[in-house]
Amino acid sequence: MLLLVDPYYDGLGFRVAKSLNVKLVSLVHKVFPDGESYFRIVDDVSGEKVVCLVSVFPEQDKGVLRAIFLSRTLKELGAEKVIIVFPYFPYARQDKRFLPGECVSARIVAEAVFSAGADYIVTIDVHSEDVFKPFGSRFINVRASEAWAGYIKSVYNLEDVFLIAPDKGRINYIGSIASLLGIPYSGFEKVRDLITGEIKKHEPIDPRMFEDLVNSKRIAILLDDIISTGGTAAKVAKRLREEFDGRIVAGFTHGLFLPGSVEKLIKAGVDEIISTDTVKNSFSKVTVADLIANTIRKLA
Ligand code: R5P
Numbered sequence: 001m002l003l004l005v006d007p008y009y010d011g012l013g014f015r016v017a018k019s020l021n022v023k024l025v026s027l028v029h030k031v032f033p034d035g036e037s038y039f040r041i042v043d044d045v046s047g048e049k050v051v052c053l054v055s056v057f058p059e060q061d062k063g064v065l066r067a068i069f070l071s072r073t074l075k076e077l078g079a080e081k082v083i084i085v086f087p088y089f090p091y092a093r094q095d096k097r098f099l100p101g102e103c104v105s106a107r108i109v110a111e112a113v114f115s116a117g118a119d120y121i122v123t124i125d126v127h128s129e130d131v132f133k134p135f136g137s138r139f140i141n142v143r144a145s146e147a148w149a150g151y152i153k154s155v156y157n158l159e160d161v162f163l164i165a166p167d168k169g170r171i172n173y174i175g176s177i178a179s180l181l182g183i184p185y186s187g188f189e190k191v192r193d194l195i196t197g198e199i200k201k202h203e204p205i206d207p208r209m210f211e212d213l214v215n216s217k218r219i220a221i222l223l224d225d226i227i228s229t230g231g232t233a234a235k236v237a238k239r240l241r242e243e244f245d246g247r248i249v250a251g252f253t254h255g256l257f258l259p260g261s262v263e264k265l266i267k268a269g270v271d272e273i274i275s276t277d278t279v280k281n282s283f284s285k286v287t288v289a290d291l292i293a294n295t296i297r298k299l300a
């Protein structure tokens with residue numbers, strides 16, 4: 001097996017390479033004066049299984065194109081199997097035709113990468129798995145729960161901690177991390193305006209459990225899959241802060257942290273921010289490298 005690390009992935013690329021302990025494929029990458037990319041795969045890949053770790057943020061479109069170029073070229077050069085790893089899957093939130101005529105971009109990205117020659121796509125904590133069901137076992141979503149649990153266990157006194165899900169859709173996932181750690185959890189649900197559908201507020205799913213936790217624990221860890229503008233997490237943290245005077249930690253698998261997002265979290269009363277390293281940012285403390293490496297080993 002060989003590993004090709006996207007030139008835009010440094011830290012996570014290094015960690016996955018160390019964890020997998022396989023030979024790296026050399027890649028020549030240039031950007032032409034007009035902005036177009038050039039790639040040349042230098043090593044012999046014929047008959048090999050090649051894993052490509054592809055970075056897609058902040059330049060999602062270029063990242064998708066890199067995955068397409070590399071998948072096709074690796075296959076043309078005789079690679080036996082191509083595994084594209086998108087630690088953060090681009091366009092994942094455009095997973096439905098919400099309005100007539102919209103592109104279901106998440107599915108189209110996966111289709112394009114598969115048509116270019118990829119045999120598998122591996123990703124972490126994809127926003128919603130449903131849209132990828134047509135690809136069956138070729139699309140592998142790995143939950144980052146073990147990485148989160150390991151980090152939380154190593155940093156906090158578990159007696160003090162409870163987990164919070166920002167919405168109903170995340171409650172099972174948060175519950176799975178809580179059960180790995182043997183700690184309690186609760187969550188919020190969105191209350192929408194019945195006419196406009198607009199989110200009016202967030203309320204605890206189980207008010208009694210919530211009250212018990214905010215009165216008995218000192219650290220709340222709010223975990224979401226993505227932070228982009230910070231609007232969602234800030235609203236939930238603000239609501240939590242109305243009743244909880246302990247420490248609020250906000251954790252995100254994919255930390256895009258668009259300008260202004262950190263400020264929103266601070267204003268909402270968040271004391272600490274953490275994220276995984278699927279996207280390069282200054283809050284990455286939790287690595288998904290071993291999760292990726294273990295998944296790849298099973299495909300070898
Ligand atoms: C929503 O369903 C997602 O899980 C995230 O909560 C959301 O995409 C985060 O976006 P933003 O930071 O812009 O609110």
